[in-house]
Amino acid sequence: MNPPATPKIYHIVHVDRLRSIVTDRRLWCDAEAVRRARTSSDMGTTIGMDGIKKRRLTELTLSSHPELYVGQCVPFYFCPRSIMLFVIECANHPELTYRGGQEPIIHIESDLRESVAWADRNQHRWAFTLSNAGSNYFEDRADLACLSELDWDAINSRMWTDCKDGKQAEFLIEGSFPWELVHRIGVRSPSVQSQVRTAMQASSHQPRIEILPNWYY
Numbered sequence: 001m002n003p004p005a006t007p008k009i010y011h012i013v014h015v016d017r018l019r020s021i022v023t024d025r026r027l028w029c030d031a032e033a034v035r036r037a038r039t040s041s042d043m044g045t046t047i048g049m050d051g052i053k054k055r056r057l058t059e060l061t062l063s064s065h066p067e068l069y070v071g072q073c074v075p076f077y078f079c080p081r082s083i084m085l086f087v088i089e090c091a092n093h094p095e096l097t098y099r100g101g102q103e104p105i106i107h108i109e110s111d112l113r114e115s116v117a118w119a120d121r122n123q124h125r126w127a128f129t130l131s132n133a134g135s136n137y138f139e140d141r142a143d144l145a146c147l148s149e150l151d152w153d154a155i156n157s158r159m160w161t162d163c164k165d166g167k168q169a170e171f172l173i174e175g176s177f178p179w180e181l182v183h184r185i186g187v188r189s190p191s192v193q194s195q196v197r198t199a200m201q202a203s204s205h206q207p208r209i210e211i212l213p214n215w216y217y
Helices: 015-024 030-037 050-058 083-090 112-121 144-149 152-156 190-200
Strands: 008-014 026-028 073-077 105-111 126-129 170-174 176-178 182-187 208-211
Touching: 008 015, 008 112, 015 026, 015 105, 015 190, 026 030, 030 050, 105 112, 112 126, 112 144, 112 170, 182 190, 190 208
Parallel strands: 182 208
Antiparallel strands: 008 073, 008 105, 026 176, 073 170, 105 182, 126 170
């Protein structure tokens, strides 16, 4: 399957993190989030797995940027309804400390090509991986001409048992990602939509907020 003409990218967070994202006007990479958490108690709920986060911070680097650790980048998937969201909903993985399910998780959607253009203008390195960037065997590329190497059938699949590696491909951008590049926020319910509106009310930039149950399990 050929890549879409305008690929979208998706970052998932707990809704209670959105206020700090709006205040800072950016999403932070894990390396910076860890540093900030030492001096702030208002960062919101962490939904990732500590062991994987540590490996991304201290062990896994990009072949396209050998001195750049995965954990020094803000990660995005190429689809909503990711495998990680399924893990969160099941709430039974031994490495997952968050047990609140998918209801309060929001999808932040941006445009891939616009994000790359911003990164190039602002000297933020970027790459995309062909599989899970938390694994020890992923390959990465830093050239949009290589987008056809992604398994787009797997990325778009709703039944991913036999194509887990390809579905977990990631887009990574160094350091931080600007709030102004967020175009849409997908939520599961009206109550979470209301929480998103409240978190965004002081922001001059107002992405669309849509209730999109098909983005969830």
